[in-house]
Amino acid sequence: MSFSTPEALWLLLLAPAAAALYAYASRKRAEALAAFLGSAAPAAVSRETARRRVMGAALVVGAVACLAVALAGPRFGRTLRETAQESLDLVVALDVSESMWAEDVAPSRLDRAKLEIQRIVEQRPGARVGLVVFAGEAFLQCPLTTDRSAFRLFLDAAEPELVPLQGTDLGAALRVAGVALEEAADVERPRAVLIVSDGEAHEGSAEAEADALRDGGATVLAIGVGTDEGGPIPLKRRGRLVGYKTARGGDQVTTRYEGAALREVAGRGGVYRLDRRGSIADEVARQLDALDQAVVGGERYEAYAERFQWPLGLALLLLLAERALWLVPEARRRALADA
Known part of the structure; x- marks a missing residue:
């Protein structure tokens, strides 16, 4: 396995940075609730909401890591290619x-x-x-x-x-x-x-x-x-x-x-x-x-297959999953309100 742009792997540092940012934001949110609600603050946030926030943060951090890997251009598995030069x-x-x-x-x-x-x-x-x-x-x-x-x-x-x-x-x-x-x-x-x-x-x-x-x-x-x-x-x-x-x-x-x-x-x-x-x-x-075009200097060679689509697709799935965590409960809340 190799990477077409290995220097992009430095972007993986954004993943722990995103996790640290989430932890900081969670702490600030808790402090703000405590200042506003006092002793009632823990009861204001349900366990389900807290769990969704943690899962959502994990999904976003994973998506950031996958995007960094995709930008690095992972290549593995061999494919046969042929070069051909038009001769006209x-x-x-x-x-x-x-x-x-x-x-x-x-x-x-x-x-x-x-x-x-x-x-x-x-x-x-x-x-x-x-x-x-x-x-x-x-x-x-x-x-x-x-x-x-x-x-x-x-x-x-x-x-x-x-x-x-x-x-x-x-x-x-x-x-x-x-x-x-x-x-x-x-x-x-x-x-x-x-x-x-x-x-x-x-x-x-x-x-x-x-x-x-x-x-x-x-x-x-x-x-x-x-x-x-x-x-x-x-x-x-x-x-x-x-x-x-x-x-x-x-x-x-x-x-x-x-x-x-x-x-x-x-x-x-x-x-x-x-x-x-x-x-x-x-x-x-x-x-x-339609003219007869010969192949000049054509040759066959093996090369690593580009696989950046895989981590890119996984990143999109993780982001969609993070959105779904909040869309489904919101739909339920609206249904109960309408009832």
Whole structure:
């Protein structure tokens, strides 16, 4: 038998402290009764009441001791465990073109996309994840890593200002994602690329790049962000709204979701629509679960079983028993009073 937090056993000292506190309180109660009732004080407290007080104190002291043992985390008995490391390599290609600032999906296409990406990544704690940002060109923002804090930092920093050349080059994004996968190649790890975009692709050979990725063993998925109705494109400088994008004639530009380019690279079954309806993170996660994931570095080992539930349960039972000591006589007293 061992304890996961043996220093918590010092809390067992609270049990005798609770007993001493009870004895002190009982003495003070007796002194107060004697001062108030004089020689009639012993008759004012029935033997049954005194017995219940002693039993109640014993139950509370026992509960305190059990809670201290539970906090110490007792472990005994052996159980067989197995460690497994998820083997997926996932590169997320995030569209940071100006149209992703549109607010037809609240709070904006870009902010909503970041939230969904974070949800998907959090569901894959053992995967290596990387980030590509793209507009008219593409850059590797975060190489494949298991460091979720680093990935989150790079994801939060992804803004249109990072890519000077505006536009939407899906082909460039897929090409950079493929390079990121090859640089960290591991034949035992399945690979996937997740494109997150509003689909307004104007440049590049996206379909050919997607075919090349699939030929290399990678799965290509896509999240399409935006609505069919669309919305205006806010123009921001250092995070502040300075106006809305207009055409050469001065008319306000409306950006709408266009799924054709995404369907070309991911196929009809590989595009997930992110609009006003709600999160699609679970759907994407299920698709990633379907990929063949090998166990890397898995091993079996024996460990002590955690048994803190036993003293914790006993402590709760003792406290319930202490309450019952007073609830039952009280119910009887009320019944007699009503009669």
